[in-house]
Amino acid sequence: MAKLSLDALKIINLIKLTGSFSTTARLMNKTPSAISYRVICLERNLGVKLFDRNGPLISLTKEGENIATEGEWILKAIDNLECKLMIKNPRNPVFNLGVSESFSINLLGRSLHDFSVKYPKIKIKINKMKDGSEWGDLESSKLDFVISNISCPSQVDVKSKFIGENKLIFCAAPEYIERNHKKIWCQKDAEDELLAIITNSSLDSHVRYDITQLKIKNKILVNDFFTQFSLLEEGYGIGIVPMLAVKKQLDNQTLSIVDLGYELGREPVWVGWENRNPSRYKSWWIEELDKLKIAIQFDEQDAVQ
Incomplete structure (x- = not known):
């Protein structure tokens, strides 16, 4: 068995x-x-x-x-x-939700639960997306709803709305910060000895942040946030991440914010849908937008505390 x-x-x-x-x-x-x-x-x-x-x-x-x-x-x-x-059996519909890789899925917990209760026969499929492919998939009806850190390209014929921002932070494991305290804040010998762990994701190309202000020469490039978070938690380096994506690690104190006295920037949060095939399911999610916006603002304030 x-x-x-x-x-x-x-x-x-x-x-x-x-x-x-x-x-x-x-x-x-x-x-x-x-x-x-x-x-x-x-x-x-x-x-x-x-x-x-x-x-x-x-x-x-x-x-x-x-x-x-x-x-x-x-x-x-x-x-x-x-x-x-x-396609042959439309009596069992699937609602496809596309979510950017860096977006904290925990923010959708209550919405997903409420949707399942209201529409128990609808199967929800959560698709983690990278590199902005969600907008093309939305236009071609592969997705029904999108939550993205990338604004909708002008040539894509769908509806979109900006609902908030996800603050970017420097973070590292507490032991890494303690071990490299002087190098991080005083920049002494930082160029050769500190290590930046960077994700090769849409966050890099669309937010266009960099870590050059820390004068770090040594870098590791990884393909996804999970690998980046794991290496950071193990104490191998310092990285830039969206705050809400590591809220659990910050609460658990496996990662800590490195406050260098200036703001790195913010990752936008967009939602999108297409109206060619309207349904009550899409309407339900559109009505959830204001709740989600409140959740984003609340969680960011909560993460700072």
Whole structure:
């Protein structure tokens, strides 16, 4: 009998996306205790620890990340197959939500839950997007709704609205800051000894920040935020990240803000939809915009405290 079922892969994937057992439980219409028990059974059957737990804060172990990454390929393949079948069987619709890689999915927890309760027969598919491809996918009806850190290109025929900003911060592990305190703030020998960990994402090309003000010569370029966060948490360097994307790490004190006395900039948050195929589902999400804007402003203030 297989130790990993599709349902188990979905649980691991949702916990990775939301960072929360309780949010995962709401999205899967289960109780938090049921999700917790399922994870315990999975860890026992697989013989590995999937998650590190620190109170309400949840993060994947290296083994858990490996399983989640491989599981995502399987889930995507099944979703693609189901989407093809949906064309022939429209009675089981899917609502495709495209979300920028750096956007904190936790902000959508309540909205996703409320949508699932209101439309229990609608399957929600969350698509993490990179490099602005979400707008083209929205125009071609591959996505139904978009939350992006990139404004909609003028040639793309969809509706879009600016709803807020995500503050950019310098951050590093507390031990890295303590170990390199003088180099970071006094710039003494910083050029040769400090290490910048930078993500090769749409954030770099569209916000156009750089780390040259720290005079750091040594850099590691990674392809995604998860790898960047992991290296930062391990104490290997300093990086620039959107504050809301690392709110959990800041609360957990695995990362700390490096305050150099000036603001780096802000990542915009846009939402978009297309009106050629209107539906009550899109209308529902459009009505959520003001709530989401309030959540962004509240969370940023909360993260600073």
